[in-house]
Amino acid sequence: MTTMSAETTKRALLLENIDAGAVDLLESEGWKVEHETRALGEDELIDRLDGIHVLGIRSKTEATARVLQQAPDLVALGAFCIGTNQIDLSAASQQGVAVFNAPFSNTRSVVELVLAEIISLYRRLGDKSHKMHQGVWDKSAVGSHEVRGRRLGIIGYGKIGSQLSVLAEALGLQVRFYDILDRLALGNARQCGSLEELLAESDIVTLHVDGRPGNSGMFGEREFALMPQGSMFLNLSRGFVVDHAALREHLESGHLAGAAIDVFPEEPAGRGDEFRSELRGMPNVILTPHVGGSTEEAQTDIGQFVAGKLRDFCSEGSTALSVNLPELLLARRDGTHRMAHLHRNVPGVLAKVNGILGDHGVNVEGQLLGTRGELGYVLTDIVADYAPELVRNLQDLPETVRLHVLH
Known part of the structure; x- marks a missing residue:
């Protein structure tokens, strides 16, 4: 499973004719976006997810456990609709994939x-x-x-x-x-x-x-x-x-x-x-052909809302209104590096994370921890430059599900 870093060029695959405003928002942030008007079946979707960090779907494309398990680069999934029953949320959580939807827009x-x-x-x-x-x-x-x-x-x-x-x-x-x-x-x-x-x-x-x-x-x-x-x-x-x-x-x-x-x-x-x-x-x-929420106004709102959530997660680690991860929102501090550590929710993980930071002489400038079911999630801001070994040490913790170095 890959780790997303601040230097990574984000790649997104948006399916089922998601509003062009979502494409514009992500591309304005420097993302490379592939945009399809149709849904994809399981096998084709697996083939297309190689190197993709963010997937956007509506109601027809199914993000099954098999899809998620064979998409090691995927870090976030956006349901550009209300429902998420087309997504295996348990598998997404196990893979460390954040899921967002649009619960209000349509x-x-x-x-x-x-x-x-x-x-x-x-x-x-x-x-x-x-x-x-x-x-x-x-x-x-x-x-x-x-x-x-x-x-x-x-x-x-x-x-x-x-x-x-x-x-x-x-x-x-x-x-x-x-x-x-x-x-x-x-x-x-x-x-x-x-x-x-x-x-x-x-x-x-x-x-x-x-x-x-x-x-x-x-x-x-x-x-x-x-x-x-x-x-x-x-x-x-x-x-x-x-x-x-x-x-x-x-x-x-x-x-x-x-x-x-x-x-x-x-x-x-x-x-x-x-x-x-x-x-x-x-x-x-x-x-009617599943058009309850299919107005231009609703689709524009959904596109902006979900794309914004995906952007904020990939740039700041924000999980506000996430469907499956602990909800955290930590204000950004200028001049800091941010690490987002998703882990199994067992006692002592925060102490281990901070112990590794201390061993490397790194002081914590800001930190926020949240838990949800079997998962824990901690955002940590540090000022000092860090050695690659620090990242490896955090990744190698037995409780680690996924680690991102965001900025």
Whole structure:
């Protein structure tokens, strides 16, 4: 496993058409950036990671344990999206690879699409637009309704669910939510004590859960059956949480009046590839190609945010908002060298680090230690020049996972 030093020319590989602003930010710092519009499979990704220090992906590229174990030069990984279920976080930690994502940047874009789709479903705008494109003038109010007064059930009351709650209430929707954690209800929203309670009381159900493995298949025949006759269903969270065959059955039977789906269990690898789904061709079903957060505003924000986190980690060792490493932020001191030491979280490592520095006659100017699970992370600023032997001594500690000399 390589050590990153201040003299290293940073090389980044950004996949899946990540916003060009991220490329500009990194290149302005002297990085060499390779930019691809598509996702890469496991074997191709391994081949491309030779000599790459930073990898940027979205939702289609999978950073598996095999990928991470065969990428000794990789020091940081950016998920230019909210979710990180496409990354083996345990393997990343074991390899000393810092992982960052964008937990806030596309929240507003997703919420706006949810509201637009709720209104579209109740007005049957998708069907009406399709007929108009076929030359059919079908001016009728039959089956078209206002959303005011409808009961909206939000499953998952995190960043997206809670913001949706506020805006939906402003439209006149009655909001209730269910979350496995106790959450502060915003406005007049009401927390339901169980998923069953929420389903029974909601005219519209929208999913906003994360990608943890335990959520796979969480919504299927049983849950659809508990929803009221004529209700609407939306999923803009993760494709694998919903049984689409069961959803189709409840739409065909008329039990559900409509649905809007943005995420799917299997999605095409790139733009223009064929999309397959049992939901294609169904009336009053809005299908979108995983674009909940795909606005220019959101993608610009995500590109700047995640690229900034990657830059700060590689230049300063900052792990603020890291998904998998202890979070540290140490102000830079002019005229110092900074060493970032990631190690197994066992007693006595800090004493060993400082003992080695003392043996080499090096005084500590600033230092910060943090731990997270099995990992410990210490940032140390020193003034004096140091011998290469000092770096080797730190690397050779049995607890060392990775060492970077940053400046």
